Amino acid sequence: MTYSYTQISQYLTCPRRYKHRYLDGWREKDTRAAMLFGRAFEQALAAYFLREDSTAVLFREWAACQNQSLQYSKGDTWDRMLQQGIQLLERFCQDDRIQIHQPRRNLQIKFTRAVSKKNDFVAYVDAIGHLDGTRSLLEWKTTSSRYPEEPDGLLALDPQLVCYSWMTGIAEVAQVVFVRKRLVEVQYLHTTITDEQRQEFGHLVEDTIRRIESAEFLPHSGIRFPQNPCSSCPYLGLCLGRQDLVEAALIRRPGAEDLGWLDELTY
Ligand code: SF4
Numbered sequence: 001m002t003y004s005y006t007q008i009s010q011y012l013t014c015p016r017r018y019k020h021r022y023l024d025g026w027r028e029k030d031t032r033a034a035m036l037f038g039r040a041f042e043q044a045l046a047a048y049f050l051r052e053d054s055t056a057v058l059f060r061e062w063a064a065c066q067n068q069s070l071q072y073s074k075g076d077t078w079d080r081m082l083q084q085g086i087q088l089l090e091r092f093c094q095d096d097r098i099q100i101h102q103p104r105r106n107l108q109i110k111f112t113r114a115v116s117k118k119n120d121f122v123a124y125v126d127a128i129g130h131l132d133g134t135r136s137l138l139e140w141k142t143t144s145s146r147y148p149e150e151p152d153g154l155l156a157l158d159p160q161l162v163c164y165s166w167m168t169g170i171a172e173v174a175q176v177v178f179v180r181k182r183l184v185e186v187q188y189l190h191t192t193i194t195d196e197q198r199q200e201f202g203h204l205v206e207d208t209i210r211r212i213e214s215a216e217f218l219p220h221s222g223i224r225f226p227q228n229p230c231s232s233c234p235y236l237g238l239c240l241g242r243q244d245l246v247e248a249a250l251i252r253r254p255g256a257e258d259l260g261w262l263d264e265l266t267y
Helices: 005-013 015-023 033-049 054-063 078-095 159-168 195-213 236-240 243-249 257-266
Strands: 002-004 026-028 107-114 120-131 134-143 172-179 185-192 250-252
Touching (some): 005 159, 005 195, 015 026, 033 054, 033 107, 033 134, 054 078, 107 159, 120 159, 134 159, 159 195, 243 250
Parallel strands (some): 002 120, 134 172
Antiparallel strands (some): 026 250, 107 120, 172 185
16 A cells, blocks of 8 residues: 555544545545645746746646636635736746756655555655755745744644655755735745654654554544634535535545545645
8 A cells, every 4th residue: 555645644634534535535626726726836836947938837727727616715816816826936036045956857756665565655745956055855835824934943843844854864844835915925944854753753654554554533523612623624524424515525536545645746
């Protein structure tokens, strides 16, 4: 079986959610505008490093989503998101803080690693390059609000960065955060992941896989005010037995359990 960060993260969020998704084949409908925009924007970033016309690529990729019945977050429209994307590309180009040599080799890089005799782990790292001259593993994020930078060192606890550091052995990691707001902003967040964190993450992966293989799928519903993860969970309809909510949010892809690692390419 091939595992990925997304699978481990889904299980740790709620084991029942993992079961709905990876064992029973229920998937969220791909209608979230912010997610599709993020994918289009990453294509445009790749074009930028390949010295192609990144604005044209953004328009082409985002236009391909235009006629889908997208779900926009508050205040977003297709045009507004396109304008923000173009402004973010301009800002990123002006900043000129990221260099990627041999971009065909160093963008969307696949890493695999054995975690036991029958299981392996796969990760697709957005890029390996230099941030302000320091060689770093790089992750792109598009968001509508700034990532928190306080308290100092917070980024070192980001589980995805720890995971990718564990996969690659690279200690210097960075998130480049493209913030779509009225005045767009690019955040360059850098941190160092320690050996101890990488070892702990390896244990977390082994432990999580052991629980999955033992078929432990109890719900972690967390029904407490004010943070109730169920209320924003796409699988809520299944847990409540509400067919209307299921049909609104999900489609079924039975037999997809061995392809869960493909999530890495789409998130
Ligand atoms: S609705 Fe709640 S209990 Fe059900 S899968 Fe989602 S997070 Fe888990």
